[in-house]
Amino acid sequence: MRFNRPLFIKGTLSTLACSFMLIGCQSVTNNSEIDKQSKNSMLKNEQVVKAYGRFVPERRDDFAWENDKVAFRVYGPAAPLKGHSSGVDAWFKKVDYSIIDKWYAQHMLGISYHVDHGEGYDPYHTGISRGVGATAVWIDGQPYAAHSYKTYEVHENNGDNVSFTLQYEWMTPIGIVKEMKTISLPLGSQLFEVNSVFTLDGKPAELPIAIGVATHDGKAQTFYDRANGHVSAWETIDDYGVGTGALIDPSKIEGIEDIKSDVKDESHIWMLTTTDATGSLNYKAGFAWEVAGDITNQQAWDAYLDNVSL
Numbered sequence: 001m002r003f004n005r006p007l008f009i010k011g012t013l014s015t016l017a018c019s020f021m022l023i024g025c026q027s028v029t030n031n032s033e034i035d036k037q038s039k040n041s042m043l044k045n046e047q048v049v050k051a052y053g054r055f056v057p058e059r060r061d062d063f064a065w066e067n068d069k070v071a072f073r074v075y076g077p078a079a080p081l082k083g084h085s086s087g088v089d090a091w092f093k094k095v096d097y098s099i100i101d102k103w104y105a106q107h108m109l110g111i112s113y114h115v116d117h118g119e120g121y122d123p124y125h126t127g128i129s130r131g132v133g134a135t136a137v138w139i140d141g142q143p144y145a146a147h148s149y150k151t152y153e154v155h156e157n158n159g160d161n162v163s164f165t166l167q168y169e170w171m172t173p174i175g176i177v178k179e180m181k182t183i184s185l186p187l188g189s190q191l192f193e194v195n196s197v198f199t200l201d202g203k204p205a206e207l208p209i210a211i212g213v214a215t216h217d218g219k220a221q222t223f224y225d226r227a228n229g230h231v232s233a234w235e236t237i238d239d240y241g242v243g244t245g246a247l248i249d250p251s252k253i254e255g256i257e258d259i260k261s262d263v264k265d266e267s268h269i270w271m272l273t274t275t276d277a278t279g280s281l282n283y284k285a286g287f288a289w290e291v292a293g294d295i296t297n298q299q300a301w302d303a304y305l306d307n308v309s310l
Contacts, residue, residue: 047097051162051187055152056104063152064104065162067187068096069294070286071120072132074166075148086146086168087131087214090244092289093120120289123237129265130212133246133285135179135196137172138210138272146170146179161186175201190295191247191286191308197279204279210257211246211283212268218260220244222269223302226253230305231269234298243301246271246285249310282310 053065061076071091075084091113093099099120103113113122128145130136136143146168156163163184170177178199185192198207213233215222220235229252232245248271255272275281288295288304295301 047095049096049187050098050158051160051185052098052100052158053154053162053164053185054100054157055154058108059104061148062104063149063164063166064091064100065164065183065185065192066091066093066098066100067162067185067189069093069188069190069292070185070288071100072185072192072286074134076152077148077150079148081147083127084148085126085128085130085134086148087126087129087134087212088285089122089126090124090132090242090287090289091120091122092124092242092291094289094292095119120291124242124287125216125265126214127265129214129216130268131214132244132287133194133211133213133283135181135194135281136210136212137174137177138208138270139173143210143212143268143270144170144172144177146177149181155182156184177207178202189286190288190304191284193284193310194282196275196281198275198281199279204277205275206277207275207279208272209275209281210270210272211248211285212270213244213246213285214265215258215260215267215269217264218267221298222258223298224256224258224269224271225302225306226250226256228306229253229310230302230308231256231271232298232302232305233269234301241290241297242287243295243298244285244287245301245305246283247305247308247310248273248283284308284310 049068051067056062061078062073064073073089136145149166151167154164165182168179181196220233222233224231229250230247234243252273257270260267290296
C-alpha cells in the first residue's frame with residue numbers, strides 16, 4: 001500500500017497495542033494476525049523507492065527509517081533494560097527500494113535480517129553504545145545516555161523525505177533530562193539530520209552534550225576534521241568497509257575525544273558541544289557501506305562528509 005500524502009501518527013508507552021502504519025490497528029500480542037499480515041501484505045515487496053519510517057510494535061517497539069541509500073533503527077519502550085540503549089543502529093542495504101517492512105516481516109517468519117539474502121543485512125552492533133551519532137549528556141568527562149524513546153510522532157513519510165520526533169527522558173547527576181529529537185532523512189543522503197530540544201527538570205537549558213560514534217571496542221580507525229566540523233570512523237565488518245560519522249557547525253565544537261574503553265560498547269569518538277539557551281541542538285550523522293558502491297573507502301567517506309552542509 002502506498003500513501004499519497006504525509007502521515008501524522010503519534011504513540012506513547014501504551015503503544016504496545018498500537019497499529020502497523022501500513023495495515024491498520026491490531027494488538028502486538030496477536031502473533032497469528034501479525035504473521036498473516038506479514039505473508040499477505042508485507043512480503044509482497046513492491047520495491048518502491050521512498051524515504052520511509054515506522055513504529056515497529058512486532059519487534060519490541062523499534063522505530064526504523066530509511067531512504068534509497070541507508071537504513072537505521074532505534075530501540076523502543078519494549079526493549080529490555082539490559083543490553084539496549086538509545087544508540088542508532090545501521091542497517092546495510094544495497095538496493096534503492098524500501099526494505100524495512102520486508103525485513104521485519106521475514107524476521108517474524110524466522111528469516112533473520114542479520115543474514116544477507118540479496119538486499120543487505122544488519123551486522124552492525126549497537127548494544128549500549130551510541131551507534132551512529134546518538135547523543136549523551138556529558139558530565140565530568142562521562143556520558144549519561146537515555147535508554148529507549150518514550151513516544152514517537154511521524155510528520156512526513158512515504159515520499160522524498162521522512163521526518164519524525166522521538167522523545168527521550170532520563171535521570172542524570174544534574175537532574176531529569178528530556179530530549180525531543182526530530183530526525184529527517186531525504187532521498188539521496190547518507191546522513192539523517194537531527195534537530196533536538198533538551199530540557200533539564202522541565203525547563204530549556206544550556207546542556208553539555210556529546211555526540212558519539214561507536215568504534216566497536218576501539219577496532220575502528222577514527223578521524224576528525226574540526227575545521228569542517230566532523231568526526232568519523234572506518235572499520236571492516238564481514239570483510240567490507242563501513243564508514244560512520246557525525247557533523248555539526250564547526251563553531252559549535254568544544255572538544256573531540258577519542259576514548260577507548262575495556263568495557264564493551266563504551267569506546268567512541270565523541271564530539272562535544274553545548275545546547276543553546278533554548279536547549280536546541282542541530283547535527284547530522286550517518287554511514288556508508290562499501291558494498292552499496294557509492295562510497296568504497298575511508299578517503300571517499302571523509303570527502304563526502306567535507307562536502308555536506310548543515
